[in-house]
Every structure is written in structure tokens, then in C-alpha cells.
Amino acid sequence: MKLRKTLQHIVPYSPGTLKEGAIKLASNENPLGPSPRAVARLKEMATTISLYPDAGVLRLRDAVAKKLGVERENLIFGNGSDEVLCLITGAYIEEGDNTVTSEHTFSEYTFATVLFGGKVKYAPMQDGRFDLENILALVDSRTKIVFLCNPNNPTGTSFGEGEFRAFMERIPSSVLVVSDEAYREYVERPDFPDTLRMIPKYPNLVVLRTFSKIYGLAGLRVGYGIGNREVIADFYKTKTPFNVNLLAQEAALAALEDEEFVKLSIENNRKGKEYLYREFDRLGLRYYPSDANFVCVHVGKDSMEVFKAIMELGVTIRPLRSFQLNEWIRVTVGTEEQNRKFVNCLEKVLEG
Incomplete structure (x- = not known):
């Protein structure tokens, strides 16, 4: 072979x-x-694992949509955010295309790009931070996606709303911008980008969130993307059925309520x-x-x-x-x- x-x-x-x-x-x-409520829900649901999960993740989508102030159609769930990244690149990357990200960041952006025949361009950082000017300088006619990790893994640094809005005004509308916010709930800086409110103005913006970090469900693998409904619909074309298991969906629902x-x-x-x-x-x-x-x-x-x-x-x-x-x-x-x-x-x- x-x-x-x-x-x-x-x-x-x-x-x-x-x-x-x-x-x-x-x-x-x-x-x-993990969230104690999630643990309790898992115990309650243990005898149901002979059943297939909800392929549409409808209850969890509705609960997250209500919490975030978006619509069900603005959401897609995956077996962790890693899978959502591959759904995104699988929808848009063809051989010869490229994505742009920063040096010293999450390696899954590279894997998800190369998996579908794309190449990755890495912009220099400034003092451990994403430099959005350096990112813009690398975008060319074959750039399909820009990956931004905010806060960045592994440096923990972030950029603010003013800087990000200026970036979105200048990035071509044909380039998808993925803002990976796995650690969003831990952020305390007051000017962190309110990306969800930016999506109506910038349909080329997709935000990633996860239940792995603050909710303590890393072993169950539940991540999701938020974006323009037409863009999100593209990702459903690359998704397999039943990609979020039954226990993961139930635990995430319970954890979401555990403020x-x-x-x-x-x-x-x-x-x-x-x-x-x-x-x-x-x-x-x-x-x-x-x-x-x-x-x-x-x-x-x-x-x-x-x-x-x-x-x-x-x-x-x-x-x-x-x-x-x-x-x-x-x-x-x-x-x-x-x-x-x-x-x-x-x-x-x-x-x-």
C-alpha cells in the first residue's frame, strides 16, 4: 500500500x-x-450506553446556543476541538493552498492543514504574543485559513479587541479566521475580544471553544465551533455521524449548568x-x-x-x-x- x-x-x-x-x-x-454535576449525570446515564447518541447533538447545541446568545445553526460540535479543526480544513483546504498561523503555537493547526494537502506559513511572534501585523504580511492568494490561538498555547499570552478588530478589517473576506479560545473562561483582561458579537459583521470568523479545560471534561472530548450559519453548514459536510458520544453530550449538558x-x-x-x-x-x-x-x-x-x-x-x-x-x-x-x-x-x- x-x-x-x-x-x-x-x-x-x-x-x-x-x-x-x-x-x-x-x-x-x-x-x-470534572464538574460534580457532570459526574452525577454520567452515573445516571451509564445504563443507556447501548444506544446511539443524538447525531445532531441537538440538546447540547440548544443549551450552548442559549448560554452564548446565538442560534443552533451557528454551532457545530466535535470529538474535541481537534476534530472541529479537521472539519474546517477538510471543508476548505485543497492541495497547494496554505494556512497562516504563528510560530510557538498549538501544533494541531499544522496537522489539520497538512492532512488535506495544504502548507503552513508561520509568522514571527513578539515577546511571546501573536503579532497580527506579521500574520497579515504572510496572507496571499492561496491562503484559505488563518489560525489564531487566543490565549496562546503554550505562552498563555493574548491580544485585545481593538487589535483584533483592526485585523479583521484588513484580512480579505475570502480568508477564514479561526479564533481558538480553549482557555476563554480563564481570561480576566477586560479588553479580550468579544468575538461572538463580531460574527454578524465578519462572516469569515469562526470561534472555537471546549469543555476540556475549565469544565474538566478532557477525557470525554467535547469541543465546538461558533460562526456564520452558512459557514458552519459547510463543516457539516465533512462531519461523520455520531461524532460526539452519548456520555460526552450528557456530561457537557450538566457541566454547562454548574456555574x-x-x-x-x-x-x-x-x-x-x-x-x-x-x-x-x-x-x-x-x-x-x-x-x-x-x-x-x-x-x-x-x-x-x-x-x-x-x-x-x-x-x-x-x-x-x-x-x-x-x-x-x-x-x-x-x-x-x-x-x-x-x-x-x-x-x-x-x-x-
């Missing part, structure tokens, strides 16, 4: 290793676990970041103030070596060599106890 040309240089995703009993601060999961859990998660994250900032300052380490639930910190050593040494001490973090940030690591904000253990381990490793 001959592999498709477009797949010959793709390196399959390699999951990180986790030492038994180690604290995992590597994947930006919610350290408080108290969201508030607790935001407060834990705020306190955890403040603690990490103080400790990084004490250790003389440079970091990017984060609008997400993780912090990107410069450790001054090869990140893989730091990763291995910290893992031996019982904590797993994310080395950023694969993001071309060789001396940086990304640590998820954990519980108070987890954060303290991480700092103690990091200090030992850096002193060694």
Missing part, C-alpha cells in the same frame, strides 16, 4: 510519559477534576498563578503573565533535561522543545499542594 504524499512527513502524535504516582501538570487539565464549579476553578487558577509568579520572581526566572490555566517559564536549561529531572521527583510538566522554545517549560496551574510540590522540585533541579 502506498501512503498519500501529504501524509509521508507527518509524525504521529506521541503522548507524554507519566511516572506512576506523579502529579500531572503537563496537559492544562482542571486540577479540581459554582466554574467560579471555583477560576478562583483556584487565579490564586495558583499568583503563587507561581511570586516563586518564579524569587527564583529569578522569566515567565509570561498568563491569561490561561498554565504558565510558560524560562528555565535557562534544556527543557527536556528539566522535564526528565522533575519527573524523577514526582511531577510531570511540558517541555517546550517541540514548540522551538528549547529552554522553556509549561506548567499547568494545579492545586495549592501541587503547585508547592512543583516549585520545590523545580528549585532542586535548577540548583543541581
Whole structure:
């Protein structure tokens, strides 16, 4: 069998290793676990798994539409936002087309593009932030999609509404702009773009959100896209039936109602970041103030070596060599106890 040309240089995703009993601060999961309401709903629904799920995800679509102030037709759900990205590129990318994004960002944009024969152009960052001027400079006649990660993974930085509106005014209307907002619920800056209100003016804007982060449902895989109904309709042409399983839909419905859990998660994250900032300052380490639930910190050593040494001490973090940030690591904000253990381990490793 001959592999498709477009797949010959793709390196399959390699999951990180986790030492038994180690604290995992590597994947930006919610350290408080899942929403308790979601857990209760899963227990109630356990005996229904012989049934196929709702192929249209109608109840969840309606609930999210009501919460966000949009219509059902403005939404598409996937097996995580990763799948939604592939639905988008599958709808629009043909061989020879390109997408534009930034260096040092989420690798799934590259995978979703190359999978369908496209090429990716990477714009330089400015101090760990997406530089929208640099993004615009790379757009050409074969550009189909621009991917923006806001806040950015792995740096945690973001851009504001004024900057984004100016960008949308200048980007060609034929280019789809995907604003990936997986960490939106953690953002506290007052001028963060209100992208949902921008969609009626900019039909070439699609926003991605997820239940994996603040709602604590990463293991169930529920992500979604919001956009102009005609654009969203295009993505349904690339979607398989039953792509969001029954338990995932039910858990997401329950989690969506659990506002108290969201508030607790935001407060834990705020306190955890403040603690990490103080400790990084004490250790003389440079970091990017984060609008997400993780912090990107410069450790001054090869990140893989730091990763291995910290893992031996019982904590797993994310080395950023694969993001071309060789001396940086990304640590998820954990519980108070987890954060303290991480700092103690990091200090030992850096002193060694």
C-alpha cells in the first residue's frame, strides 16, 4: 500500500510519559477534576450506553446556543476541538493552498492543514504574543485559513479587541479566521475580544471553544465551533455521524449548568498563578503573565533535561522543545499542594 504524499512527513502524535504516582501538570487539565454535576449525570446515564447518541447533538447545541446568545445553526460540535479543526480544513483546504498561523503555537493547526494537502506559513511572534501585523504580511492568494490561538498555547499570552478588530478589517473576506479560545473562561483582561458579537459583521470568523479545560471534561472530548450559519453548514459536510458520544453530550449538558464549579476553578487558577509568579520572581526566572490555566517559564536549561529531572521527583510538566522554545517549560496551574510540590522540585533541579 502506498501512503498519500501529504501524509509521508507527518509524525504521529506521541503522548507524554507519566511516572506512576506523579502529579500531572503537563496537559492544562482542571486540577479540581470534572464538574460534580457532570459526574452525577454520567452515573445516571451509564445504563443507556447501548444506544446511539443524538447525531445532531441537538440538546447540547440548544443549551450552548442559549448560554452564548446565538442560534443552533451557528454551532457545530466535535470529538474535541481537534476534530472541529479537521472539519474546517477538510471543508476548505485543497492541495497547494496554505494556512497562516504563528510560530510557538498549538501544533494541531499544522496537522489539520497538512492532512488535506495544504502548507503552513508561520509568522514571527513578539515577546511571546501573536503579532497580527506579521500574520497579515504572510496572507496571499492561496491562503484559505488563518489560525489564531487566543490565549496562546503554550505562552498563555493574548491580544485585545481593538487589535483584533483592526485585523479583521484588513484580512480579505475570502480568508477564514479561526479564533481558538480553549482557555476563554480563564481570561480576566477586560479588553479580550468579544468575538461572538463580531460574527454578524465578519462572516469569515469562526470561534472555537471546549469543555476540556475549565469544565474538566478532557477525557470525554467535547469541543465546538461558533460562526456564520452558512459557514458552519459547510463543516457539516465533512462531519461523520455520531461524532460526539452519548456520555460526552450528557456530561457537557450538566457541566454547562454548574456555574459554582466554574467560579471555583477560576478562583483556584487565579490564586495558583499568583503563587507561581511570586516563586518564579524569587527564583529569578522569566515567565509570561498568563491569561490561561498554565504558565510558560524560562528555565535557562534544556527543557527536556528539566522535564526528565522533575519527573524523577514526582511531577510531570511540558517541555517546550517541540514548540522551538528549547529552554522553556509549561506548567499547568494545579492545586495549592501541587503547585508547592512543583516549585520545590523545580528549585532542586535548577540548583543541581
